[in-house]
Amino acid sequence: VLVIALVLLVLPSSAQRQPPFVDSVLISPPGVPPPPLPAESMTIPTAEGHDIRVVVVARGLSHPWSLAFLPEGGILVTERGGRLRVMENGRLSPDPIAGVPEVFAEGTAGLMDVALHPRFVENRLVYFTYSKPIGAHRSTLALARGRLDHRTLTDVRDVFVTRPDISGGSRIVFGRDGALFMTTGAGGGIAAQDPGNYGGKVLRLTEDGGVPPDNPFVGRAGYKPEVYTLGHRNSLGLAVHPVNGQVWQNENGPNGGDEINVLEPGRNYGWPLVSYGRTYAGPRQSEQPWRAEFEQPTVFWVPSISVSGMAFYTGSRFEKWTGNVFVGGLRTGGIPGTGHLERLVFNRQMEEIRRESLLGELRRRMRDVRQGPDGLLYCLTDDEQDAALLRLEPIS
Amino acid sequence: VLVIALVLLVLPSSAQRQPPFVDSVLISPPGVPPPPLPAESMTIPTAEGHDIRVVVVARGLSHPWSLAFLPEGGILVTERGGRLRVMENGRLSPDPIAGVPEVFAEGTAGLMDVALHPRFVENRLVYFTYSKPIGAHRSTLALARGRLDHRTLTDVRDVFVTRPDISGGSRIVFGRDGALFMTTGAGGGIAAQDPGNYGGKVLRLTEDGGVPPDNPFVGRAGYKPEVYTLGHRNSLGLAVHPVNGQVWQNENGPNGGDEINVLEPGRNYGWPLVSYGRTYAGPRQSEQPWRAEFEQPTVFWVPSISVSGMAFYTGSRFEKWTGNVFVGGLRTGGIPGTGHLERLVFNRQMEEIRRESLLGELRRRMRDVRQGPDGLLYCLTDDEQDAALLRLEPIS
Numbered sequence: 001v002l003v004i005a006l007v008l009l010v011l012p013s014s015a016q017r018q019p020p021f022v023d024s025v026l027i028s029p030p031g032v033p034p035p036p037l038p039a040e041s042m043t044i045p046t047a048e049g050h051d052i053r054v055v056v057v058a059r060g061l062s063h064p065w066s067l068a069f070l071p072e073g074g075i076l077v078t079e080r081g082g083r084l085r086v087m088e089n090g091r092l093s094p095d096p097i098a099g100v101p102e103v104f105a106e107g108t109a110g111l112m113d114v115a116l117h118p119r120f121v122e123n124r125l126v127y128f129t130y131s132k133p134i135g136a137h138r139s140t141l142a143l144a145r146g147r148l149d150h151r152t153l154t155d156v157r158d159v160f161v162t163r164p165d166i167s168g169g170s171r172i173v174f175g176r177d178g179a180l181f182m183t184t185g186a187g188g189g190i191a192a193q194d195p196g197n198y199g200g201k202v203l204r205l206t207e208d209g210g211v212p213p214d215n216p217f218v219g220r221a222g223y224k225p226e227v228y229t230l231g232h233r234n235s236l237g238l239a240v241h242p243v244n245g246q247v248w249q250n251e252n253g254p255n256g257g258d259e260i261n262v263l264e265p266g267r268n269y270g271w272p273l274v275s276y277g278r279t280y281a282g283p284r285q286s287e288q289p290w291r292a293e294f295e296q297p298t299v300f301w302v303p304s305i306s307v308s309g310m311a312f313y314t315g316s317r318f319e320k321w322t323g324n325v326f327v328g329g330l331r332t333g334g335i336p337g338t339g340h341l342e343r344l345v346f347n348r349q350m351e352e353i354r355r356e357s358l359l360g361e362l363r364r365r366m367r368d369v370r371q372g373p374d375g376l377l378y379c380l381t382d383d384e385q386d387a388a389l390l391r392l393e394p395i396s
Numbered sequence: 397v398l399v400i401a402l403v404l405l406v407l408p409s410s411a412q413r414q415p416p417f418v419d420s421v422l423i424s425p426p427g428v429p430p431p432p433l434p435a436e437s438m439t440i441p442t443a444e445g446h447d448i449r450v451v452v453v454a455r456g457l458s459h460p461w462s463l464a465f466l467p468e469g470g471i472l473v474t475e476r477g478g479r480l481r482v483m484e485n486g487r488l489s490p491d492p493i494a495g496v497p498e499v500f501a502e503g504t505a506g507l508m509d510v511a512l513h514p515r516f517v518e519n520r521l522v523y524f525t526y527s528k529p530i531g532a533h534r535s536t537l538a539l540a541r542g543r544l545d546h547r548t549l550t551d552v553r554d555v556f557v558t559r560p561d562i563s564g565g566s567r568i569v570f571g572r573d574g575a576l577f578m579t580t581g582a583g584g585g586i587a588a589q590d591p592g593n594y595g596g597k598v599l600r601l602t603e604d605g606g607v608p609p610d611n612p613f614v615g616r617a618g619y620k621p622e623v624y625t626l627g628h629r630n631s632l633g634l635a636v637h638p639v640n641g642q643v644w645q646n647e648n649g650p651n652g653g654d655e656i657n658v659l660e661p662g663r664n665y666g667w668p669l670v671s672y673g674r675t676y677a678g679p680r681q682s683e684q685p686w687r688a689e690f691e692q693p694t695v696f697w698v699p700s701i702s703v704s705g706m707a708f709y710t711g712s713r714f715e716k717w718t719g720n721v722f723v724g725g726l727r728t729g730g731i732p733g734t735g736h737l738e739r740l741v742f743n744r745q746m747e748e749i750r751r752e753s754l755l756g757e758l759r760r761r762m763r764d765v766r767q768g769p770d771g772l773l774y775c776l777t778d779d780e781q782d783a784a785l786l787r788l789e790p791i792s
Contacts, residue, residue, distance in 0.1 A: 029443040029444045029445065029716070029750075029752075030443070030444070030445040031443045032441040032442065032443055033441075045428040045429075046428065047425040047426070047427045047428055047731045047732065047733065047734075048425045048426070049425065049426040255748070255749065255750070256748075276672070276698070278747065278748060280749075281743065281747075281749075282742070282743040282745060282747030282748065282749055283745075283747055284747075288686055288688075289685060289686050289692075290684055290685050290686045292684075296685075300698055301698060301699075302672070302696055302697060302698045303697075303750070303751045320425070332751075332753065333750050333751035333752060333753070334749065334750030334751070335443045335750060335751070335752050335753075336443065337443065338443075338753075346678070347677065347678040349678060349679075351674065351677075351678030351679055351680075352651070352652075352674060352678065353651065353676075353677075353678055353730065354425075354651070354699070354729050354730030354731060355699045355728075355729035355730070355731070356425075356729060356731050357728065357729070357731075357734075360756070
């Protein structure tokens with residue numbers, strides 16, 4: 001009966017002489033190819049009335065994922081394939097940093113986020129997340145750290161390894177309280193709602209990968225004690241609010257439903273039971289997009305922009321952007337060749353006011369965005385070949 | 397206490413040396429100025445892998461709002477200021493069609509939609525909606541019709557006038573059943589939820605402006621008998637599904653929450669009690685974005701694109717676009733200078749699959765989009781001066 005109904009639905013009304021609808025919607029379109037990167041820089045206008053310069057700081061990267069600014073100068077950049085690169089004296093060293101463990105680099109798995117210990121100047125500790133091979137074609141998410149000694153990581157060890165196999169992206173950030181927050185991918189099914197499963201969570205760890213005694217579920221039967229929040233999908237952005245210290249997280253919805261969440265200990269953010277998105281095939285992810293027992297996102301996107309790295313802009317170099325949030329977008333609306341950098345403006349209560357799309361001209365997936373110690377913004381494109389580190393500069 | 401709390405919130409943490417956030421968020425940015433219109437046409441790439449040509453068919457319009465294709469050739473175009481223009485033999489006549497009544501043209505009020513009677517070839521009847529002056533600085537929404545005789549409307553009369561004063565945009569469309577559907581603006585307050593108020597509704601009328609006897613609320617105390625659906629905000633798009641005859645309506649949310657609704661008789665679509673949007677100042681329009689008693693939109697946008705005219709594409713000239721829905725966008729995310737044309741792809745169950753943003757390069761507000769009898773797509777930009785009628789053509 002269902003088949004007959006579908007056929008009738010697409011039969012044209014002969015009176016109207018309408019052609020039948022074409023059923024090719026599940027085939028992804030090719031998208032618009034990106035233009036070449038500018039040789040050195042390009043100027044683009046912005047909605048605030050000032051132009052900015054986009055400078056290609058480095059290129060030739062492959063799927064760069066994250067970056068960290070070294071206090072002595074220089075920038076660490078992870079590549080998903082497993083290399084930890086370094087920019088020194090304004091150029092990208094061809095030799096990766098030695099000491100990164102073997103990484104499972106298939107599909108979206110690989111080396112991901114990188115962050116310096118809050119007292120890096122004293123202890124030189126570099127933290128990173130990666131997909132750890134645990135057998136033939138298997139991996140799980142791990143958090144490792146090592147001591148950066150010139151161009152080598154020493155004393156490298158895993159400080160936390162998820163079980164069972166967890167896939168998906170992972171960001172880390174140190175909170176004001178010294179704890180380390182780490183996101184985990186949800187995978188399929190209902191794992192994100194299972195407090196005894198590491199999937200689809202934000203974890204809160206000590207700097208050694210242990211359990212902080214004030215974690216919300218410590219000592220509760222059936223709960224992993226590292227869990228800080230539940231009910232997340234694929235979290236690709238994590239940042240600490242510069243004024244109040246709240247941890248902000250973002251996650252990808254499927255076809256619609258990307259979110260920014262303000263994390264509160266022990267709370268559940270609803271995936272996969274509530275979502276503003278649809279499944280890729282079309283039906284809604286959940287008949288209700290909202291339930292009282294789950295936390296609402298503070299920001300969400302429909303259609304999806306495929307949110308990735310996120311940063312609060314606290315500098316004064318872009319005087320109209322102070323207090324804004326920047327989020328990388330990998331693609332909009334399910335259309336290839338559409339990445340951009342999104343600027344979000346909030347009022348003093350951190351309620352959203354408006355959003356500007358930037359860098360869309362480049363037609364590149366924007367994997368990460370960070371504020372540099374120089375008060376400028378840095379972005380990573382996600383190309384397989386010739387990905388770039390970009391710097392945004394104001395033009396007065 | 398509130399004042400003190402706000403001051404504390406923005407005080408920088410001296411340990412972090414963060415600058416305070418700037419509180420200028422309620423001032424609209426200037427936006428990016430639009431480039432000049434192309435002299436004749438421009439070529440743009442699309443996600444489906446084929447380029448399209450955008451042809452400037454006419455320019456020099458002022459706030460054009462809607463268009464209708466005459467079966468004898470030629471195109472009628474309304475201008476918000478009150479002129480009904482006509483394209484003949486490929487050029488825009490400098491002389492407007494005579495016979496349009498006086499229009500209240502202030503702010504967003506004025507002459508709006510235009511539609512031909514389904515048997516226009518026999519009766520030459522043209523319908524249009526407009527803001528009718530009803531005293532000093534007052535107006536209300538009216539539906540009028542006249543007989544098109546060469547370049548003059550004759551026998552012009554109001555067939556339906558809303559009471560009390562209704563403002564906001566209005567679209568009209570004839571359904572397959574011969575009834576005329578007409579949208580009304582919600583204004584402020586709770587009018588859209590009041591079944592005895594014409595504001596924030598879709599009305600269903602006979603071709604003479606009367607009440608069809610099968611309307612859902614006929615004979616119900618406290619209900620206006622013309623009401624077909626309730627709970628709408630500012631409806632700027634209305635189109636009949638070419639296969640199943642459903643009436644699709646779109647409406648503007650405030651800061652987020654634009655919607656496409658599939659209209660079912662007697663149903664309530666929730667404005668202002670539920671919305672996916674925020675108020676312009678930042679707080680959510682409703683703490684819950686969903687309630688079981690209201691109909692859900694089939695498509696929604698967060699952030700808003702300021703949806704306007706809407707069309708199903710049923711032609712075969714753009715072979716990858718058959719069955720897609722096109723929606724004009726006046727601006728995205730609250731940022732001036734960002735209009736575009738949005739293409740939405742559905743599966744056979746009319747569930748959304750993906751969305752492509754087109755014509756964003758033009759940086760112009762897109763007021764309307766229609767399919768021409770030639771199987772091409774026509775768009776109107778919303779400029780005050782030198783607005784354009786654009787035609788999209790495939791390039792094979």
